[in-house]
Amino acid sequence: MLLFGRWSTNGISVEDPGLVKYINLTPVVVPRSYGRKSGDFRKNEMNIVERFMNKLQVTGHTGKRHKLTSGRFTGNYQTIMRETERAFEIIEEKTKKNPVQILVKAIENSALYEEIAAYQLGGIIARKAVITSPQRRVDLALRLITQGIYRSAFQNKKSLGHVIADELLAIANNDPKTLPIRERNRTEKEAEGAR
Numbered sequence: 662m663l664l665f666g667r668w669s670t671n672g673i674s675v676e677d678p679g680l681v682k683y684i685n686l687t688p689v690v691v692p693r694s695y696g697r698k699s700g701d702f703r704k705n706e707m708n709i710v711e712r713f714m715n716k717l718q719v720t721g722h723t724g725k726r727h728k729l730t731s732g733r734f735t736g737n738y739q740t741i742m743r744e745t746e747r748a749f750e751i752i753e754e755k756t757k758k759n760p761v762q763i764l765v766k767a768i769e770n771s772a773l774y775e776e777i778a779a780y781q782l783g784g785i786i787a788r789k790a791v792i793t794s795p796q797r798r799v800d801l802a803l804r805l806i807t808q809g810i811y812r813s814a815f816q817n818k819k820s821l822g823h824v825i826a827d828e829l830l831a832i833a834n835n836d837p838k839t840l841p842i843r844e845r846n847r848t849e850k851e852a853e854g855a856r
Contacts, residue, residue: 662688664710664761665746668753673762677769679795684709684765693738705796710745713764713803717741717825720807747822752830760829767832771805771841772798775852790852802841806832809840 663669670686685708692711704712718741749760756763778791793801806828814824831839837846 662690664689664692664708665749666690668749668759668761670708670761673759673765675765675769677772680769680772680799683795683799684768686761686765691742693742709768710761710764713806714738714741714745716803716807717745717810720804720811744821744825747820748825748829751823751826755826755830763829763833767806767829767841768799768802770832770835771845772802773845773848774798776848777851777855788855790855805841805844812840 670688673686675681675684675686683705685705687708689708689711692708692714694707694711718738752758752760752763773793775790776793777788779786779788781787809832810821810825810828813828814821817824819827828839832841835842837843
């Protein structure tokens with residue numbers, strides 16, 4: 662079976678050993694399960710492209726001032742699917758590689774290893790570095806990638822497919838200007854200081 666009838670997921674490898682069980686590359690033609698695999702831990706059974714497209718529908722808030730990510734999502738899955746397929750075509754034209762491999766590489770590059778946990782110690786709030794679980798690493802990576810895509814697409818003349826392709830290629834190449842790589846570096850530096 663080929664994704665969108667064009668791309669195979671058989672030869673794709675996940676280089677990060679911690680994420681192998683959490684990035685599902687089972688072959689599907691149309692990445693749509695209609696919610697049959699929803700839930701906390703059943704999302705690992707869902708194809709990673711479908712999880713990425715679901716996250717593109719609702720990217721989540723980027724903090725208290727969430728002007729860019731609130732009130733503008735209509736949940737039109739067909740549009741997201743068409744734009745993702747177009748982005749994969751653009752990636753294939755530019756790199757001559759499998760675009761699913763580029764998506765997996767982008768997730769690996771933006772998945773952070775450590776983050777900060779705050780707890781109360783007497784009258785003060787102490788911060789401590791904690792290791793991030795693999796499930797949370799994938800979830801945060803997908804959220805940061807989609808938030809970066811929507812920040813780039815906001816008031817941009819390019820189509821969403823072009824913006825998705827450009828962002829995925831930049832993240833896969835570890836470009837420090839992209840939102841996920843910048844956030845991962847900032848969070849890991851904070852965690853290093855809180856050790």
